[in-house]
Amino acid sequence: MTTPYRSPDAPPGLRPFVSSGKTPVLGVVGGVLAGTLAALVLSVVYAYGTIYIPIVQVEFLLTVIFGAAVGASTAGVMHQQKVRSRTIVIATAFVLGVFAWAFSWLPWLYGTFQRFEIPITVGEVFDPLFLGGAISRVYETGTWSVGSTGSSGSAVSGAMLGFVWLCEAATIIGFSTFVAVAQSKDKVFCEACGSWCTVMPDRAVYALDAGPALRAALVERAELSALESAPRPAAVDRWLSLKIGFCAGCGETNVIGLDEVKQTVDRKGNAQRSNKAYLPFHCLTRGEMTELRSKLRV
Numbered sequence: 001m002t003t004p005y006r007s008p009d010a011p012p013g014l015r016p017f018v019s020s021g022k023t024p025v026l027g028v029v030g031g032v033l034a035g036t037l038a039a040l041v042l043s044v045v046y047a048y049g050t051i052y053i054p055i056v057q058v059e060f061l062l063t064v065i066f067g068a069a070v071g072a073s074t075a076g077v078m079h080q081q082k083v084r085s086r087t088i089v090i091a092t093a094f095v096l097g098v099f100a101w102a103f104s105w106l107p108w109l110y111g112t113f114q115r116f117e118i119p120i121t122v123g124e125v126f127d128p129l130f131l132g133g134a135i136s137r138v139y140e141t142g143t144w145s146v147g148s149t150g151s152s153g154s155a156v157s158g159a160m161l162g163f164v165w166l167c168e169a170a171t172i173i174g175f176s177t178f179v180a181v182a183q184s185k186d187k188v189f190c191e192a193c194g195s196w197c198t199v200m201p202d203r204a205v206y207a208l209d210a211g212p213a214l215r216a217a218l219v220e221r222a223e224l225s226a227l228e229s230a231p232r233p234a235a236v237d238r239w240l241s242l243k244i245g246f247c248a249g250c251g252e253t254n255v256i257g258l259d260e261v262k263q264t265v266d267r268k269g270n271a272q273r274s275n276k277a278y279l280p281f282h283c284l285t286r287g288e289m290t291e292l293r294s295k296l297r298v
């Protein structure tokens with residue numbers, strides 16, 4: 001039977017949770033391999049999709065999926081391999097997003113030349129001089145047009161095409177990075193047993209005004225009873241949301257945190273929520289978490 005115990009020398013408030021940032025080398029290697037494989041395979045699908053499906057919405061969706069898949073496979077394997085450093089996960093996804101975008105030029109040029117029946121070999125697309133020449137040729141003449149059957153006279157080229165290419169690069173690299181940011185958010189690792197903790201968002205909601213008092217009660221005095229007495233939100237567009245994390249294996253690591261939630265309703269009537277960390281994760285003892293979970297019924 002363990003009882004919640006605090007040493008009299010310890011600060012009276014809750015201790016912030018600090019990630020160890022440990023990064024197993026094999027985890028990084030695995031993430032790079034997974035992201036590279038996704039980039040190689042999907043760049044071919046992406047390139048041929050954009051060449052043969054001349055619908056702008058489909059092309060945009062393909063661009064998003066391509067970038068997101070590279071980021072998701074990189075971050076997914078790195079987490080599976082217990083990489084704790086969020087910075088390294090996000091940076092790797094960014095670099096592989098750049099690689100995926102750059103590499104996708106090769107199948108795209110190959111497919112485009114084939115489509116226009118210009119002789120080309122696979123070996124040629126790997127030749128930097130050929131690549132540079134081919135890209136500047138496409139830049140000057142363009143290969144597709146907007147809203148017509150593709151008569152070369154009205155093909156998008158020059159600065160306008162350059163702008164489209166810039167947006168394409170930003171979308172692929174941006175989504176690869178964004179997915180890694182989202183996937184590595186609110187992850188808590190239990191160093192005692194070497195596994196990821198279970199994190200549960202939205203366990204309770206509070207008025208945003210109650211934030212400063214609630215934060216002080218937790219951080220300065222470790223008064224968990226404040227979670228019961230804090231007022232519920234009166235506003236429907238902004239509130240605080242309680243998230244908890246605990247190790248389902250050994251029970252050594254236990255954390256709580258608060259998010260500030262903002263909800264807006266767009267013109268179509270769909271609710272859009274955005275979360276921002278209000279109080280980062282702070283540690284609880286095993287006993288405190290057991291009691292809190294029984295009160296929250298989770």
Ligand SMILES: [Zn+2]
Nearest residue numbers: 190193247250
């Ligand atoms: Zn554990």
